[in-house]
Amino acid sequence: MGPSVGLVLLFYFIPVILTFLIAFTDMGRTLIWRFIGLDNFARLFGVGSRDPLIPRILLNTIVYTLGALPLTIVGGLLIAVLSMRMRPSAGLFFRSVFFIPRAIPPVVWGFLWAWSFEGTRYGLFNAILAALGLPTVQWLIRYPMIIVILANGFLGISLAMLVFSAAIATIPQELTRAAEVDGASEGQVIRYVILPMLKWPILTMTAWHLMSFLNSYVYIMLITGGGPYYATEVWSLYAYHAAFTQYRYGYGASLVVLLVVVNVVLFLIILKAFGMQRMLTRGKIEV
Amino acid sequence: MAYKRGTKAIPYLILGFVAAPFLIMYVGFFLRAFGEKMVLGIIPAQWGIYNFRFLWQPITWGLEQTTMWTAFGNTMFFATLSGFIVTVICMLAGYALSRVEFRGRSFFLILQLVLHAVPGQILLIAVFFLLLYIGLLHRIPGVALARAALEIPLGVWMAKGFFDGIPWDVERAAMVDGCTRLQVWYKIFLPLVKPGIAAVFIWGFLFAWHDFIYVYTLLPGTIKVMATLIQSLLATEVIDYGYLAALSLIYSIPPLSLFIFLQRALLKVPIFGGKGT
Amino acid sequence: MKVFLDRLSKYFGQVKAVDNLTLAIEDGEFVALLGPSGCGKTTTLLTIAGFYKPTAGFVLFDDKVVNELPPRERNIGMVFQSYALYPHMSVLDNITFPLRLKKVSRKERETKAKALASLLRIEDILERKPAEISGGQQQRVALARALIKEPGLLLLDEPLSNLDAKLRVTMRAEIKRLQKDLGITTILVTHDQVEAMTMADRIAVLETGKLQQVGPPEELYNSPANLFVAGFIGTPPMNFLAATLEKREGKFFITTERFCLPLPDSVTMKICQIPTPHDVIVGIRPENISIGQGEIRGEIYVVEPLGRDTLVSLHIGTEIIKVIAPPTFRASPGEQVQLTFSEEKVHLFDKETGKSLLV
CATH class of the missing domain: 1.20.5 (Single alpha-helices involved in coiled-coils or other helix-helix interfaces)
Known part of the structure; x- marks a missing residue:
């Protein structure tokens, strides 16, 4: 018990507090603590010397999240439902193909996308286009946001699809058979039997990925680096860049603080919806 | 039909x-x-296998140079250490949360849950300062510790699940038979949750092996792990994609094989019938 | 070992799982705790074993309070409903586990295990894992493990409920015989009244955490203390009819809309203090009703031949009662018949309190 609490406190609790403290300083490359009150937040909210990039970053974050989230859920459902209604070996093959993004390291997944959509003819898809005699496309410059959404969305799909498949596997076979006897077509079985029984997994995965997409920036960093010219810079990546490339730790921390606040609010809403009490069971031996 | x-x-x-x-x-x-x-x-x-020449030649980019084996060894050390920390802490805490009634138990469970609201990757700034102050910044063990802490909230729930899967009656039987609390732990629980231990370790190991942002930010450029090595090569002027593909392939082999193993290990966790109250 | 539960209570928050239970168990006695699920019988057993600490009251073993003693120091053996065999150990290792913890020598362990195994007829499966043997065998292994350290008290938690019906009848007799041979004090928890009746020397009936009645099986059957015990013990269960107790010309009668039944002196003696008229529930067991002649009229609802006898369901007005008739009995649904109650065997319960008026 002790070490667990200790480590969690050390690397979770203290960092949260530290983040809040740093957010009120103008900590820079020199690592000197100097409190400047609400200046960082004033800058964020456009009071006084405002940060002209903020509206852009905000819009990017919304577009990115609203793009990747439905892709993950709908895509995950589609793959799970279809692969579970196939021959088992074929279903397993497709699930393996879509699980690979999560099985390989992020850097490799990033490399795959960066290479596949490389703008010169050395990139995979451009090489194919060139081989077919078609003009090459500057993918990462013309469609950066779409590529970032796809790369992250299919990462989400790999988890969602597994969770949904597992849930479908627990639906008793009698149920789908009963529906078929009752005269339901393949599509109707999915619509009236399978999907309603996936309600909880769908809600869980939506909540999980909503938070995940709001906070994830590693893949964007690896594929586009936030560019070209802030086209794919989302809030969390902007915070990272502020701190670790521009060495404005104080400003970066204030960006994170806002994100933490949004997270906690979202999380409380989710917990309320799911009911936490049932997860806590009592001990049954009192010695 | x-x-x-x-x-x-x-x-x-x-x-x-x-x-x-x-x-x-x-x-x-x-x-x-x-x-x-x-x-x-x-x-x-x-x-x-020309693209795999890094297996016997040093890797150079810009003015810097390393070998694939150094980076691979660093990654292995980092991931193993992190996995080990996660396993020990999660198994102990998971047992306590599953079986022992103590003050603050509910609080701790809720705390573990609420921590999910704050993903580790956005706390990086604070973790950077924390490691700096305790003198562990730029060292693999320090970063492994910080990385392990990220997996603990979920890992503890996972470990709790494994212990929850062992019926209370088995534990009661052991206590009637003469076991102390500690004996119950190593004579009954440990053998039964062995697959669980493997799963938690692999879980911790894999996330550390996959990690990019922590090692990239918290380790100096001179200590390369596979992830940061590949990223450095991607950031050079002239990119040899064949060479990078080969390097990425080597880097991906351990996690890919472990994922297959993890699936089997998870399926092996014993499932019991009975009233189980 | 003697066991004494002294005003024992166990609450879980607001729920009173066991409420002020006092029960004395003699050395070598076989006592069953009987009741429906949720009546507190398992909680009582787990408290005796030491897994739960009493909220109030005491558990005494041989006149010593053991409230604070951990299970391993109580010198008890226990068989669980799910048997709780250690899945990772062989049958032999399971049986000898308690002795290994006591650091008994390997030779002695194996001698004792072999002796018990032959007593329980499981010598052939000692090398197997619990998952590889049948439910009946698992049960015997669990018994062997409970008995090997020669405990002073054996606790059985629904030991037969996971067996099929046929095996249950066999094991019932075997466990009873084993208990008599070893002379070990035994407490059995069960929801099955047949199990309790057949195996135990005395039965304690529990309901919502409270002790309803305790006594030998015949006593519970013949003079149940209240409506709950009367309805719980016996299959098919006792018939109940709402009625009024009246006194006319020094004689007691029970009257309903349908019939009026004079009570015999043996019953009258016990109720002469009761003011009349009095609202009562009349209880009569199915075997104490005969079909043929009599004052009471009924209509056949259904006839179920059971081989040894025939179970007849009848309407008396709107109420349904069950009667055990001889195997030769024939009738078709809707037929009108006449009935006689054996007055001597009639039970009377207070309508308000449910308590028997005869004890």
């Missing part, structure tokens, strides 16, 4: 269509790693 032939093919067509670009990417990746002298940029004219 027999369906019309036409409708039966639809799922295959849809998934085949969605999977096609990815299959092209994966196949292209392999061709690029093992191919030499590419024709039209994608079709290898000759097979070979």
Whole structure:
């Protein structure tokens, strides 16, 4: 018990507090603590010397999240439902193909996308286009946001699809058979039997990925680096860049603080919806 | 149950269509790693392992130089240490949360849950300062500790699940038979949750092996792990994609094989019947 | 070992799982705790074993309070409903586990295990894992493990409920015989009244955490203390009819809309203090009703031949009662019949309190 609490406190609790403290300083490359009150937040909210990039970053974050989230859920459902209604070996093959993004390291997944959509003819898809005699496309410059959404969305799909498949596997076979006897077509079985029984997994995965997409920036960093010219810079990546490339730790921390606040609010809403009490069971031996 | 032939093919067509670009990417990746002298940029004219020359040659970029084996060893050390920390802490805490009634138990469980609201990757700034102040910044053990802490909230729930799966009656039987609390732990629980221990370790190991942002930010450029090595090579002026594909392939082998193993280990967790109250 | 539960209570928050239970168990006695699920019988057993600490009251073993003693120091053996065999150990290792913890020598362990195994007829499966043997065998292994350290008290938690019906009858007799041979004090928890009746020397009936009645099986059957015990013990269960107790010309009668039944002196003696008229529930067991002649009229609802006898369901007005008739009995649904109650065997319960008026 002790070490667990200790480590969690050390690397979770203290960092949260530290983040809040740093957010009120103008900590820079020199690592000197100097409190400047609400200046960082004033800058964020456009009071006084405002940060002209903020509206852009905000819009990017919304577009990115609203793009990747439905892709993950709908895509995950589609793959799970279809692969579970196939021959088992074929279903397993497709699930393996879509699980690979999560099985390989992020850097490799990033490399795959960066290479596949490389703008010169050395990139995979451009090489194919060139081989077919078609003009090459500057993918990462013309469609950066779409590529970032796809790369992250299919990462989400790999988890969602597994969770949904597992849930479908627990639906008793009698149920789908009963529906078929009752005269339901393949599509109707999915619509009236399978999907309603996936309600909880769908809600869980939506909540999980909503938070995940709001906070994830590693893949964007690896594929586009936030560019070209802030086209794919989302809030969390902007915070990272502020701190670790521009060495404005104080400003970066204030960006994170806002994100933490949004997270906690979202999380409380989710917990309320799911009911936490049932997860806590009592001990049954009192010695 | 027999369906019309036409409708039966639809799922295959849809998934085949969605999977096609990815299959092209994966196949292209392999061709690029093992191919030499590419024709039209994608079709290898000759097979070979020239792209794997880092296995016996140092890797250089800019003015810097390292070997693949150093980076691989660093990654292995980092991931093993992190996995070990996660396992020990999660197993102890998971047992306590599953079986022992103590003050603050509910609070701790809720705390573990609420921590999910704050993903580790956005706390990086604070973790940077924390490691700096306790003198562990720029060292693999320090970063491994910080990385392990990220997996603990979920890992503890996972471990709790494994212990929850062992019926109370088995534990009660052991206590009637004369076990102390500690003896129950190592004579009964440990053998029964062995697959669980393996799963938690692999879980911690894999996340550390996959990690990019922590090692990239918290380790100096001179200590390279596989992830940061590949990233450095990607950031150079002239990119040799074949070489990078080969390096990425080597880097991906351990997690890919572990994922297959993890699936089996998880299936082996014993499942009991009975009233279990 | 003697066991004494002294005003024992166990609450879980607001729920009173066991409420002020006092029960004395003699050395070598076989006592069953009987009741429906949720009546507190398992909680009582787990408190005796030491897994739960009493909220109030005491558990005494041989006149010593053991409230604070951990299970391993109580010198008890226990068989669980799910048997709780250690899945990772062989049958032999399971049986000898308690002795290994006591650091008994390997030779002695194996001698004792072999002796018990032959007593329980499981010598052939000692090398197997619990998952590889049948439910009946698992049960015997669990018994062997409970008995090997020669405990002073054996606790059985629904030991037969996971067995099929036929095996249950066999094991019932075997466990009873084993208990008599070893002379070990035994407490059995069960929801099955047949199990309790057949195996135990005395039965304690529990309901919502409270002790309803305790006594030998015949006593519970013949003079149940209240409506709950009367309805719980016996299959098919006792018939109940709402009625009024009246006194006319010094004689007691029970009257309903349908019939009026004079009570015999043996019953009258016990109720002469009761003011009349009085609302009562009349209880009569199915075997104490005969079909043929009599004052009471009924209509056949259904006839179920059971081989040894025939179970007849009848309407008396709107109420349904069950009667055990001889195997030769024939009737078709809707037929009108006449009935006689054996007055001597009639039970009377207070309508308000449910308590028997005869004890």
